[in-house]
Amino acid sequence: MDGRVATLKMMIVDDSNIIRRRIERSQQIDRLEVVGSASNGVEAVELFKRTDPDVVTMDLTMPEMDGIECVERLVALKPSVLILVVSALADKATAVEAIERGANGFLCKPFTDRQLNGALEELLGGR
Numbered sequence: 379m380d381g382r383v384a385t386l387k388m389m390i391v392d393d394s395n396i397i398r399r400r401i402e403r404s405q406q407i408d409r410l411e412v413v414g415s416a417s418n419g420v421e422a423v424e425l426f427k428r429t430d431p432d433v434v435t436m437d438l439t440m441p442e443m444d445g446i447e448c449v450e451r452l453v454a455l456k457p458s459v460l461i462l463v464v465s466a467l468a469d470k471a472t473a474v475e476a477i478e479r480g481a482n483g484f485l486c487k488p489f490t491d492r493q494l495n496g497a498l499e500e501l502l503g504g505r
Contacts, residue, residue, distance in 0.1 A: 386505065389429060390415040391422040391448065392437040392464065397487070401435055401464070404491040407498055419443025423451050431459070433501065436481065438465040438472055446476055453480030462501050464489070 388410045392398045398415045405412070413429040416422035418440045426434070434452060438445035445463065452459055463476045466487040473484045485497040 385409050385411050386432040386502070387411055387413040387429060388433040388435070389413060389422065389425060389431040390435050391417075391419070391440070391445070392435070393417050393440040394437070397437070397464070401494065404494050405498060406491070406495050407502070410498065410502075419445065419448030419451070422448050423455075426452055426455060430456070432505075433460045433462070433498070435462045435464045435485075436476070438463060438476060446472070446479055449476050449481050450479045460501050460505070462497055464494075 386409055390398045390401045390412060395417070402412050402415065410433060413431055414425045416425045420442045436445045436449060445465070449461055452461065461481040462483045462485055463473055463481045464485045464487060465473065477484065483497055483501045485493060
C-alpha cells in the first residue's frame with residue numbers, strides 16, 4: 379500500500395434536485411466519490427444495484443418508495459453500506475425507525491456544509 383486511503387463510492391437519494399446538488403457540491407471528503415443520485419427509493423434501489431456504493435445519503439419523505447423502506451432494501455442488498463439519513467423531519471421517531479432498519483446516522487435539514495461534512499466524517503469513522 380502507498381498509504382492512500384481507498385476511495386469510497388457515494389450515492390445521494392433525495393426527491394429535491396436542489397438538495398441532491400447541494401450535497402454533491404458541499405461534501406468535501408476527498409475519499410468520497412459521488413457515483414450517482416436518485417430522486418426516489420425505487421430509482422435508488424436500481425442505481426444501487428448498478429453502482430454498488432459504500433455510502434448513501436437518504437431522504438425519508440419521497441414518492442414511490444420512502445426512505446425507511448429504501449434503507450431496508452439497501453441494507454438487505456449490502457449489509458456493510460453506510461447510510462446517512464438527511465431529512466427535514468424534526469420527527470425523531472422516523473429517524474429512530476430508519477436507524478433501527480439499518481441507517482447509521484441522521485442529519486437534519488436545513489444543514490450547513492460543516493454539519494454535512496461532520497456527519498459524513500462521523501459516519502465513515504474507522505473506514
